[in-house]
Amino acid sequence: MISFSAFRKFILGAAIVAVPAASYAGVFVSVNIAPPVLPVYTQPLCPGDGYLWTPGYWAYGDAGYYWVPGVWVQPPSVGVLWTPGYWGFVGGAYRWNAGYWGPHVGFYGGVNYGFGFGGVGFEGGYWNGGHFFYNQRVANINVNVIHNTYVRNVTVVNNNYAHTSFNGGPNGVPAHATPGEMQAMHEQHFQPTASQEQFRQQAASNRSQLASVNGGHPSTLAAQTPRDGFGHGNEVNARQGNQQARINQGVRSGQMTPGETRNVENRDASINRQAQADRAANGGRLTGQEKQQINQRQNNVSQSIAADKHNANNDAAAAARNGRTAGSERRQAGRVEEKDRPKR
Known part of the structure; x- marks a missing residue:
């Protein structure tokens, strides 16, 4: 065989x-x-x-x-x-x-x-x-x-x-x-x-x-x-990619303003530079402490993205409620106007 x-x-x-x-x-x-x-x-x-x-x-x-x-x-x-x-x-x-x-x-x-x-x-x-x-x-x-x-x-x-x-x-x-x-x-x-x-x-x-x-x-x-290999910082890279995808989705949906987008992307870029510098100093790997520091910074950015989208959703909901209220008032005014209109 x-x-x-x-x-x-x-x-x-x-x-x-x-x-x-x-x-x-x-x-x-x-x-x-x-x-x-x-x-x-x-x-x-x-x-x-x-x-x-x-x-x-x-x-x-x-x-x-x-x-x-x-x-x-x-x-x-x-x-x-x-x-x-x-x-x-x-x-x-x-x-x-x-x-x-x-x-x-x-x-x-x-x-x-x-x-x-x-x-x-x-x-x-x-x-x-x-x-x-x-x-x-x-x-x-x-x-x-x-x-x-x-x-x-x-x-x-x-x-x-x-x-x-x-x-x-x-x-x-x-x-x-x-x-x-x-x-x-x-x-x-x-x-x-x-x-x-x-x-x-x-x-x-x-x-x-x-x-x-x-x-x-x-x-x-x-x-x-x-050089990241398997288990040598891939979780950091994957999270960076996921957060960038969340930012892109927020921009496309209109949930994030240009100012909010610049803010989180600049912070993301800073994290990326930190990770690259840390890897360069440690033979292409991140130490446990470095991963923890980067993870904390990523947590902060993630919370900012979520907050920006949450604010956008709240604004949209408020606008929708105001629209319904205004619409209800217009419909009510129409009924009053119809009621007060003299019959022929």
């Missing part, structure tokens, strides 16, 4: 022969079990200008499927974009096609990874003049820190397969590469960076990321940067 490790090496060797040297999108793993559905998660706050989002995905190892969290990473060079890997059902098996960096986004199976990767192409941002511009519709950005942003609605392709994690076969996404994606697949590509590969290895060695252990609900769904 051939072991999984030997089988994986065989597949890898076959992929290297079959795929052009300029491309790193080869098939690395082939299994007969479909990957789990994609979990729903919140994107952490972008750590700084120039970071690009790489969505989470299900990888496969000796112990089965495991979740590699979505993470912000620094690309290998200016001007390149990330094409996510994807599982494709071919010849009765699910085969993994690895992700890669390149000048354009290629085919990733039509899988809706979210955050700009809606199935075809990438709508989360673009390069211009050596700078990356972020689409605030899908990217969790603090505009007080990163100013090269824009707002544009995105298109989700294959919306009926919103959480499907593979292409083709039974219940898979029925997508085929477009001419543009085919062209992108033959451009010069770059392998995942060393930090991406190290991050994947960390996920592979963490039992809580195994689908067989977590039932398709990994303990770590996303991280702010690869």
Whole structure:
């Protein structure tokens, strides 16, 4: 019986022969079990200008499927974009096609990874003049820190397969590469960076990321940067991302005024700078005391967000009550006027 490790090496060797040297999108793993559905998660706050989002995905190892969290990473060079890997059902098996960096986004199976990767192409941002511009519709950005942003609605392709994690076969996404994606697949590509590969290895060695252990609900769904690892400040990053999402929702709903938004975002940016400085001084980690201090500051910001929204709700309720009172008075005045009007 051939072991999984030997089988994986065989597949890898076959992929290297079959795929052009300029491309790193080869098939690395082939299994007969479909990957789990994609979990729903919140994107952490972008750590700084120039970071690009790489969505989470299900990888496969000796112990089965495991979740590699979505993470912000620094690309290998200016001007390149990330094409996510994807599982494709071919010849009765699910085969993994690895992700890669390149000048354009290629085919990733039509899988809706979210955050700009809606199935075809990438709508989360673009390069211009050596700078990356972020689409605030899908990217969790603090505009007080990163100013090269824009707002544009995105298109989700294959919306009926919103959480499907593979292409083709039974219940898979029925997508085929477009001419543009085919062209992108033959451009010069770059392998995942060393930090991406190290991050994947960390996920592979963490039992809580195994689908067989977590039932398709990994303990770590996303991280702010690869150096955060697992349990090394991710809870701080996740909370920052959640609070920014609450702020964005408050702005969209009109519950937070521009002044309130600036206040909490400036405080959030200060917390982010503190966390980055603390990590830089401690080899990329936060001490227990530092986590406690940051958590307290985040509690204060969270309370401010809740208070701002609560005040807005109270104002709206008061306006509604006043409107009903005024309306009642107008209706009552109308009845009096009707009563006093002489009959014909």
